[in-house]
Amino acid sequence: MAFIEAYDLVKRYIRPDGQELVAVDHVGFAIERGDSLGVIGESGSGKSTLARLVLRLIEPDGGSVSIDGVDVRGLRKGDLRRRRSGWQIVFQEPFASLNPRMRIEDIVAEPLVVHEPRLPAKERRDRVVAILEEVGLSGDLIERRPGHLSGGQQQRVGIARALITDPSFVVLDEPTASLDMTIRASVLRTLERLRRDRGLTYLFISHDITTVESMCTHVAVMRHGQLVEDGAACDVLSSPQAPYTKELLSARLLVDPGENRARRELEDLVAAEQQSKEAAGCAE
Numbered sequence: 039m040a041f042i043e044a045y046d047l048v049k050r051y052i053r054p055d056g057q058e059l060v061a062v063d064h065v066g067f068a069i070e071r072g073d074s075l076g077v078i079g080e081s082g083s084g085k086s087t088l089a090r091l092v093l094r095l096i097e098p099d100g101g102s103v104s105i106d107g108v109d110v111r112g113l114r115k116g117d118l119r120r121r122r123s124g125w126q127i128v129f130q131e132p133f134a135s136l137n138p139r140m141r142i143e144d145i146v147a148e149p150l151v152v153h154e155p156r157l158p159a160k161e162r163r164d165r166v167v168a169i170l171e172e173v174g175l176s177g178d179l180i181e182r183r184p185g186h187l188s189g190g191q192q193q194r195v196g197i198a199r200a201l202i203t204d205p206s207f208v209v210l211d212e213p214t215a216s217l218d219m220t221i222r223a224s225v226l227r228t229l230e231r232l233r234r235d236r237g238l239t240y241l242f243i244s245h246d247i248t249t250v251e252s253m254c255t256h257v258a259v260m261r262h263g264q265l266v267e268d269g270a271a272c273d274v275l276s277s278p279q280a281p282y283t284k285e286l287l288s289a290r291l292l293v294d295p296g297e298n299r300a301r302r303e304l305e306d307l308v309a310a311e312q313q314s315k316e317a318a319g320c321a322e
């Protein structure tokens with residue numbers, strides 16, 4: 039049994055005109071422990087809905103999910119809350135997901151307050167400082183508020199908050215989409231280091247193929263709520279089978295020339311990832 043398994047997930051919404059929309063249409067996939075599955079597809083294809091279904095942040099209309107052998111849909115509310123310390127999410131908009139009135143220390147410590155309420159304040163602060171440093175921030179930032187940090191720093195705070203309870207599975211919902219290209223490459227590098235150092239399993243949502251190529255061991259391609267193709271990243275991205283995946287890959291070649299320098303940094307990441315895949319026997 040894989041670490042993460044999703045079977046036949048379905049989510050329907052009612053649109054404002056009263057029509058039914060099947061945002062996630064019988065989707066299934068598996069992720070092995072320590073791997074990173076990138077879900078790509080155009081805006082509106084159902085990626086974020088799928089991410090939320092996997093963590094049961096929204097209820098599915100059909101299908102099921104198991105994480106490390108636990109049937110997520112079968113959990114009662116209290117059990118689900120307890121389990122969530124091991125399953126975290128980082129959202130796209132760092133500023134919108136951080137309370138602007140709270141100090142960084144309190145934002146990052148929030149999951150600890152919920153999951154380890156008896157932890158002494160001094161120990162809690164030490165854990166916050168340690169995780170801030172692990173994600174590439176200075177522990178001195180604890181007194182600041184989100185508005186005093188750059189976009190990249192804010193997203194690192196979001197990552198620190200997700201990791202403070204030492205989860206095994208992290209959903210990254212377009213975590214770098216709102217950052218400029220250079221900062222994006224640096225945050226992605228940090229996420230990749232954290233995955234390797236901590237043995238994390240990622241579900242990585244993105245509409246950017248280069249990001250997924252640099253970060254993910256496996257790729258799933260979504261269109262109109264359905265999964266049109268999935269497999270090892272080296273297979274899907276080098277010899278795509280579905281016409282839609284081929285379309286996405288050819289669109290990638292139309293790059294804005296102004297982004298070229300930062301994109302080269304991402305390509306360095308791709309090269310490093312490719313080397314490690316070759317070492318793992320996943321080369322072309």
Ligand SMILES: Nc1ncnc2c1ncn2[C@@H]1O[C@H](COP(=O)(O)OP(=O)(O)OP(=O)(O)O)[C@@H](O)[C@H]1O
Nearest residue numbers: 051052053061080081082083084085086087088245
């Ligand atoms: N709460 C909701 N009520 C009604 N429709 C919704 C709701 N949430 C999402 N949708 C619709 O479901 C479809 C899938 O949305 P979703 O956000 O999952 O796609 P996405 O691939 O993540 O897009 P993006 O990359 O733009 O975030 C879209 O058509 C969206 O408008």
